[in-house]
Amino acid sequence: MKIWVPMDSAAKALGADEVAEAITREAASRGIDAQIIRNGTRGMIWLEPLVEIDRGDGRLAYGPVGVDDVPALLDGAMDSLGPVENIPFFARQTRLTFARCGIIDPLDLDDYQAHGGLAGLRRAIAMTREDIVQQVTDSGLRGRGGAGFPTGIKWKTVMQAEAAQKYIVCNADEGDSGTFADRMIMEGDPFTLIEGMAIAGIGVGATRGYVYLRSEYPDAIKVMNAAVRIARDRGMLGQSVLGSDHEFDMQIRVGAGAYVCGEETSLLNSLEGKRGVVRAKPPLPALEGFLGKPTVVNNVISLATVPVIFERGAEHYAGLGHNKSRGTATLQIAGNVRHGGLFEAGFGITLGEVVNDIAGGTASGRPVKAVQVGGPLGAYMPVEKFDTKMGYEEFDAEGGLIGHAGLVVFDDSADMLRMARFAMEFCAVESCGKCTPCRIGAVRGVETIDRIAAGDAAAADLLTDLCETMKDGSLCALGGFTPYPVMSALRNFPDDFATQKEAAE
Amino acid sequence: MTFSSPAPTDEDIRAIVAPMTSLEGPLLPMLHALQDEYGVIPDIAVPVLADVLNLSRAEVHGVISFYHDFRKSPAGKHILKICRAEACQSMGGEALAESTLARLGIDWHDTTQNGAVTVEPVYCLGMCACAPAAMLDDRVIARLDRARMDKLLDEAGA
Numbered sequence: 291m292k293i294w295v296p297m298d299s300a301a302k303a304l305g306a307d308e309v310a311e312a313i314t315r316e317a318a319s320r321g322i323d324a325q326i327i328r329n330g331t332r333g334m335i336w337l338e339p340l341v342e343i344d345r346g347d348g349r350l351a352y353g354p355v356g357v358d359d360v361p362a363l364l365d366g367a368m369d370s371l372g373p374v375e376n377i378p379f380f381a382r383q384t385r386l387t388f389a390r391c392g393i394i395d396p397l398d399l400d401d402y403q404a405h406g407g408l409a410g411l412r413r414a415i416a417m418t419r420e421d422i423v424q425q426v427t428d429s430g431l432r433g434r435g436g437a438g439f440p441t442g443i444k445w446k447t448v449m450q451a452e453a454a455q456k457y458i459v460c461n462a463d464e465g466d467s468g469t470f471a472d473r474m475i476m477e478g479d480p481f482t483l484i485e486g487m488a489i490a491g492i493g494v495g496a497t498r499g500y501v502y503l504r505s506e507y508p509d510a511i512k513v514m515n516a517a518v519r520i521a522r523d524r525g526m527l528g529q530s531v532l533g534s535d536h537e538f539d540m541q542i543r544v545g546a547g548a549y550v551c552g553e554e555t556s557l558l559n560s561l562e563g564k565r566g567v568v569r570a571k572p573p574l575p576a577l578e579g580f581l582g583k584p585t586v587v588n589n590v591i592s593l594a595t596v597p598v599i600f601e602r603g604a605e606h607y608a609g610l611g612h613n614k615s616r617g618t619a620t621l622q623i624a625g626n627v628r629h630g631g632l633f634e635a636g637f638g639i640t641l642g643e644v645v646n647d648i649a650g651g652t653a654s655g656r657p658v659k660a661v662q663v664g665g666p667l668g669a670y671m672p673v674e675k676f677d678t679k680m681g682y683e684e685f686d687a688e689g690g691l692i693g694h695a696g697l698v699v700f701d702d703s704a705d706m707l708r709m710a711r712f713a714m715e716f717c718a719v720e721s722c723g724k725c726t727p728c729r730i731g732a733v734r735g736v737e738t739i740d741r742i743a744a745g746d747a748a749a750a751d752l753l754t755d756l757c758e759t760m761k762d763g764s765l766c767a768l769g770g771f772t773p774y775p776v777m778s779a780l781r782n783f784p785d786d787f788a789t790q791k792e793a794a795e
Numbered sequence: 796m797t798f799s800s801p802a803p804t805d806e807d808i809r810a811i812v813a814p815m816t817s818l819e820g821p822l823l824p825m826l827h828a829l830q831d832e833y834g835v836i837p838d839i840a841v842p843v844l845a846d847v848l849n850l851s852r853a854e855v856h857g858v859i860s861f862y863h864d865f866r867k868s869p870a871g872k873h874i875l876k877i878c879r880a881e882a883c884q885s886m887g888g889e890a891l892a893e894s895t896l897a898r899l900g901i902d903w904h905d906t907t908q909n910g911a912v913t914v915e916p917v918y919c920l921g922m923c924a925c926a927p928a929a930m931l932d933d934r935v936i937a938r939l940d941r942a943r944m945d946k947l948l949d950e951a952g953a
């Protein structure tokens with residue numbers, strides 16, 4: 291009998307380790323010959339710890355499983371959810387980037403290969419640099435870290451740059467609230483990221499890579515470090531990648547708790563051992579990046595999607611999606627939702643479908659009030675905008691952004707003035723301090739919102755002006771995009787900004 | 796996490812950072828190694844790192860003070876990081892944080908009188924689909940409520 295218990299940190303935070311121990315204990319006392327595998331999560335977080343058991347006729351899911359449920363689980367007396375693939379939340383997805391996540395043992399390279407792993411890297415090794423970069427361009431892949439910049443174009447710039455040393459830097463700083471896709475793939479299928487970075491290295495002519503991983507993710511750090519060691523021992527990394535003429539090796543570097551270090555130039559400074567302040571652009575990191583050398587900086591999901599593009603072909607990937615947003619969106623459904631987790635599907639699904647149909651509305655059972663899409667720098671979308679389709683341009687047209695594709699749902703108890711104030715406060719705490727509109731503007735923003743709350747009607751116009759200044763004058767999107775949550779709260783939920791004043795009148 | 800060893804010497808610091816000198820961009824890995832060892836960045840590390848890396852003391856100090864993670868003064872026996880970001884707020888995280896601080900009788904960044912727990916804010920732990928969340932040392936706990944938080948504080952001896 292095979293039993294899978296996730297080692298994903300969300301599953302562990304909900305008791306997966308205790309459940310795994312109980313299963314080991316109970317199985318032994320029952321004389322059951324059970325092989326326990328610690329897998330990644332299947333992404334249905336409301337069902338975690340989600341245990342799967344194969345008694346010889348396929349994997350059946352059970353969840354959420356508590357320690358007290360374990361005897362019934364092993365006696366076959368616990369109701370099964372059926373195969374994971376039949377659970378509606380899962381059945382509706384198109385899993386490409388996350389195809390293996392939750393299925394395999396994350397640190398078993400043979401299991402990885404048995405599920406399509408390394409096929410993309412092998413294909414890339416047989417291609418020219420130009421063809422590798424062209425594949426990525428043809429796939430339509432755009433950066434999943436926030437800005438949505440075409441990945442193939444970035445790679446081409448680095449490929450064409452002449453330098454003795456080039457680098458691949460993976461941005462695993464994942465600081466946005468509402469996002470956990472990077473963490474999930476690093477904990478659940480780390481070789482995918484390593485493979486994607488190796489393909490990037492071969493494509494642009496870079497022999498060294500770094501993953502800049504936030505310190506708030508101790509489990510992901512452990513899994514990635516272990517995976518890199520295994521990949522090196524097995525010849526997937528090193529002087530001769532999979533026995534080819536190509537060299538590529540990589541290291542994991544740990545951040546130190548600064549949100550702004552997710553911004554690529556700040557990240558590069560941090561990686562070099564400096565203060566994580568933003569650099570002025572140009573020069574582009576693609577030309578003068580880590581240690582002044584040409585550098586690809588890509589998000590975890592961008593890089594982890596590369597292997598499947600090479601495995602199945604650029605056309606297959608580009609065949610999914612909507613308008614200029616090709617392939618799959620790895621949505622992270624979070625906050626006050628009944629069914630939260632990772633949902634991967636082609637771009638083009640509407641916000642309302644995601645929140646109401648897939649997530650099943652709020653966890654509290656109260657009406658949805660707002661959804662913040664794209665992290666702390668993303669807009670608060672009201673229910674009136676629920677027919678907005680998931681796509682970069684589509685969200686932009688509605689005054690929002692997709693960002694790293696995290697969705698945080700709020701019920702009607704949310705106070706949008708407080709959320710706007712929090713956005714400014716967060717910007718003030720996390721500003722790198724280099725530019726005035728962000729550093730000072732955010733502090734003024736908090737004060738101005740407090741004036742609105744105290745009943746000063748004129749302060750709303752001041753806030754609007756201040757947001758314009760931050761938007762136009764900030765060096766990076768921390769100060770530049772903080773106006774998104776603030777102004778969307780003010781515009782879409784004017785009542786929340788008027789209550790105090792009216793109460794005073 | 797107890798750090799009761801005597802103040803480190805110049806040689807102690809050098810021994811810890813020596814294996815990292817050949818890294819590209821070695822300062823953050825060095826600082827993490829020092830903090831793992833001592834629970835803080837010891838004062839004496841500043842001139843030593845400046846010497847090892849050929850930087851000014853001001854530069855080293857500037858890096859240490861830029862990052863939230865690096866401590867100049869020791870924390871309690873355990874560090875409890877409570878998430879204050881949006882997804883946790885949507886699930887009542889703010890009220891939970893307030894009641895936790897009230898129970899402990901301290902503010903953010905403070906340590907309980909018995910030295911058991913230091914409470915720090917954190918902005919997202921990647922537990923946004925099972926909020927609210929907190930981290931006690933390296934262990935993450937999700938879908939917290941007051942009862943679960945109380946249990947956690949008891950375990951930590953707060």
Ligand SMILES: Cc1cc2nc3c(=O)[nH]c(=O)nc-3n(C[C@H](O)[C@H](O)[C@H](O)COP(=O)(O)O)c2cc1C
Pocket residue numbers: 432433434435436437438439441461462463464465466549550551552553554555587588589590592593766767768
């Ligand atoms: C304040 C700020 C924080 C950011 N945080 C992240 C992050 O945590 N992860 C990430 O991949 N990109 C982040 N970005 C975007 C990066 O600057 C950059 O666009 C991205 O790493 C490029 O990779 P991609 O093209 O694959 O998306 C952030 C940007 C800003 C302005």
Ligand code: FES
Pocket residue numbers: 467468469878879880881882883884918919920921922923926927928
């Ligand atoms: S917002 Fe608290 S864990 Fe993400």
